[in-house]
Amino acid sequence: MATKQMEGYESIYSASGMLDAEMMKNLMQSFEIDCILLGESIGSTYGLTVTPVGGVEVMVRKEDVAKAQDIITKYQDGELEEE
DSSP states (O other), X not given: OOOOEETTEEEEEEESSHHHHHHHHHHHHHTTOOEEXXXXXXXXXXXXXXXXXXXXXXXXXXXXXHHHHHXXXXXXXXXXXXX
């Protein structure tokens, strides 16, 4: 996990670009976890989408970090089920 921090928020996922970040943001919001994306502007400005410069940090409130990390693990392991 990334260690970048903002006041009250912590990075829970380093996305390779805006599409990856938006997918993760939508996943978090589907579990009622508010999140913000950090770092997308430079990638958009210069058209970088799959490089470290075009990376985007998915940030959630510190109190939601454990829940968000659990969701990401289940998502990556293919264990999320539709309700």
